[in-house]
Amino acid sequence: MWHLTMQDKKAYENAMRLFIYESDEEWTDYLAYAKENDIDPYKEKKQELDVIRDSLMNYLPLRFHTYILDSTLNTPDVPKHVREDFLGWRNEQEQLFENILDAAYEEKQKTLVYMKPKEREVFEQSLHDATIVSIQRNATQVELTFDMAGGFTAKSIISLTFNKILSEVGQVEPEQFYIYDELRKTANGMALRVIFDCPEVEWTIEAAELDAEFYYRPKTYSDFAENGNFSTYVQTLQLEHGLIFITPQLKKRVIGIQQHAPFLVLENSNLYENDRGVFVDTICVADKLDDCIHFLHTDTYEDPYAHFSEPVPIQDLEEAALGTDLELKVRAWNTMYANPVQLAEKINHILMKMNPAQEDDMMRNVFIRHFYNEGILTTELQAKFKDILAE
Structure with a gap:
């Protein structure tokens, strides 16, 4: 039940x-x-x-x-x-x-132990607010592909494929939102119940097998998502990370990147642009190439914020931490946060020069308290930041 x-x-x-x-x-x-x-x-x-x-x-x-x-x-x-x-x-x-x-x-949670690693990973994270992109089905199988842009995971696309369907109740359609779910191990396989929204529906399916696939946005996606420029974007991508081109109509592997339009070579398919739009073979997938930025995904997760964790050399810490270059500033404070004891003398020197009134709440509430808890603040600095430490 x-x-x-x-x-x-x-x-x-x-x-x-x-x-x-x-x-x-x-x-x-x-x-x-x-x-x-x-x-x-x-x-x-x-x-x-x-x-x-x-x-x-x-x-x-x-x-x-x-x-x-x-x-x-x-x-x-x-x-x-x-x-x-x-x-x-x-x-x-x-x-x-x-x-x-x-x-x-x-x-x-009880059902996860019976699942394969990839499928378990999907359901260990939340599918809440995922949007159905496409539904592919035949007599014994249904595949739901979800756009995770509004979700709570680093994954950008997730596909769930139910093989050897035993029962299905409820009607799902593209653009519905995944709200709540319950997953059960049954005598014959796996059963999933989902409450979707827009429109509301209670959808329940049981199948002998459940498979999952998922992909990520390339690291440079956020740099191009709003302003376009497909030709420049694709030159930042790496084939060795496993690129895939996914639209509501199709899913194709990228096997080559070119310097000229249409810039991508797809597996067993051609991507091309004419005055009627962008096509894969005979299927129109977009009005223009720039719209296709959102169709590219990768098998490999690349942290788009990893560069903020790159340490700043000690000799450059003061200039970076107190400067106006936001990226360098974040990297400098992250460097100090990660190495408070080793950099105690440098940190105290920088804090003495810092005007707390000119820093944001994050600086006050996170970094200063962190350094205090690590026991590296001098008595003079504790007095300087007493209002922050008393909060």
């Missing part, structure tokens, strides 16, 4: 839809604000309730219906015991849904 259901998700969301100030003090502040800004508080609260009245009548317990119908539930006129009852009930619904998500998470 599944822990996660669309019904529970909707019940939770509807319980949380109506905003109510929780204390008399908050109501007093709101009424004062409304008066000061010439707002009719009762009209505003009635409008808020009217928008969701029908759903509240369907999901809230009967004891609150009178106060929904007379439009007082979200006003200061509702009896205090009713307001407290409603807030208590809402907190219970929130806790119930959190318990459901916790149970689904525990079920997934």
Whole structure:
């Protein structure tokens, strides 16, 4: 039996839809604000309730219906015991849904031990907010490809392939968002339930086998993503990292990079541009080459911020740490952060020259405290930064 259901998700969301100030003090502040800004508080609260009245009548317990119908539930006129009852009930619904998500998470954790390393890695991380890019299916197999741009992973593209499908309930479509999931080991293979959004659907699939593939953005992607220039971008890429060209219509390996248009050589395919757009064979994949920047991915993860961890030579630390070159400055402070004891004398010298009022919160709250906790700050510096250390 599944822990996660669309019904529970909707019940939770509807319980949380109506905003109510929780204390008399908050109501007093709101009424004062409304008066000061010439707002009719009762009209505003009635409008808020009217928008969701029908759903509240369907999901809230009967004891609150009178106060929904007379439009007082979200006003200061509702009896205090009713307001407290409603807030208590809402907190219970929130806790119930959190318990459901916790149970689904525990079920997934138990299932991970049965999975192959690549598939386990995908589900150990979150697929939350992934967007379906494409759906490929036949009688026994379905492959979902997700764009992870809005997700919580360094991966840029993830494909899940369900082989030897045993059952499938619910309809998925491109552009839906992956919200919640529950993964189960079954007697016949693996089962996955996902709550998708836009549009909402509860999708459940069981298959004998589950395979996963994933890719990353090339390290230089962020330098070109907004401003384009495909021709320059591809010259920064490295074939040995395993480049792949993925669009909603197709997935092709890159086997060569050229100095001239269309710049890429694809496996068993041709990429070309004409006055009608950019094509792979006969399939139009974009209006112009610059749009294809977003279609390139790599098998190898390259940290785009790795250069910030490159140490600055000791003789250059002071100039870099107190200078205006942001990248050098970050590298210098990271160098000192990583080597506080070895660089104690240099750090104290730099801190004596630094004006704390001109530094940002990160500098004050992270670096200074870190050096203090490492026990390298002189008595004079502790006095200089006493306000920071006292926070």
